[in-house]
Amino acid sequence: MDIVTTPSFFGEIGLWAVRTAVHEAAFLGHALLLHQLIQSGAAVNTMTMDSITPLHEACTQGQAQCARLLLEAGAQVGETPSTQVDVRTVHGSTALCNACAAGSPECAKLLLEYGATANPTLTALTATPLHEACIRGSVDCVRLMIAGGAELETYDIYFGTPLHAACTKQHVECARVLLNAGANVNAARFHETALHIAAKHDSVSLIQMLVAFGADRRAKDGRGKRPVDYARPGSHSAQCLDFSGRTPQNLQHLCRLALRSARGRRTLQGVSKLTVPYLLLDYLYCS
Incomplete structure (x- = not known):
C-alpha cells in the first residue's frame, strides 16, 4: 500500500498529496496501523489537496488515541507542535474546530495541551472552536474551551x-x-x-x-x-x-444581576469559592 501518491513539497508543513494511508488510519481510528505507519517513517503532516492533515481526520471522528499518536510523532521528528496543531484546511478549520464539532472533549483537551489556539481568526467559512462546541451541544467541550481562554x-x-x-x-x-x-x-x-x-x-x-x-x-x-x-x-x-x-x-x-454584572467573566470561578449555602449558589448560577 502506497503511503503517499504523487507528492510535491508544500511550504514548511510537509508533503502535499492525495489522501494517504495515514489519513485513512487516523480517520478510522486504527491506532495500531497508524503506529506501524509512523514507525515505518510515514509523514504525519502530509496534507491533501484541501489542506487536510491526518490530525484533522482523527479529530473529525473524535479519535483521541490516533490524535495523540500523531502529535507525539510530530514532536519526535522535530516539527513544531503548534504548527501542526493549528494547520487550517482550505475552508479554514483547525483540528480543534473539528474536535469541538465532533463533540470530543478528549481530542479538544489533548489539542489544548499541545498548544492549540483557542481563538483562531475567523474566516468566511468557519466558526471558532467554541461556536462549534455550542452548535454540536457538547457541554464538556464548551467548558474546556472557556477554561482554555476562548472568547x-x-x-x-x-x-x-x-x-x-x-x-x-x-x-x-x-x-x-x-x-x-x-x-x-x-x-x-x-x-x-x-x-x-x-x-x-x-x-x-x-x-x-x-x-x-x-x-x-x-x-x-x-x-x-x-x-x-x-x-x-x-x-x-x-x-x-x-x-x-x-x-x-x-x-x-x-x-x-448586580453581583453577576460586577463579577463579569470571573463569575463562574469567583462565586464557586464563596462560603455560602448550596441553595444560594444554585440561585446565583440560575441552576
Missing part, C-alpha cells in the same frame, strides 16, 4: 456569538455554561438577541433562563420587533414573555 463574544457571520449559536440549536445547558462564564446575555447580531432566537424557537426553557440572566425583553431587532412579537399568540413562550414583562423584578433577582 465569549466573538461573532460568527452565520450565528453571531457562541450564545446565539447555542440558542439557535436550542442547547440550553451550553447556553447556561456560557452565561455563567460571563457571556453577555444581551449581545446582538444585527440587533437580534438570544431572547429573540428563543422566542422564534418557542423554547420556554431558554426564555426563562435568559430572563433570569437579565435578558432585555424590550430589545428590538433590525425589524423593530421585540422577542414577544416572534412568539406565537397564546403559546407558552408568549405567556412566559408576557408574564415576565408584567411582573416587576424582585430585590433578590436585582441583587443577583
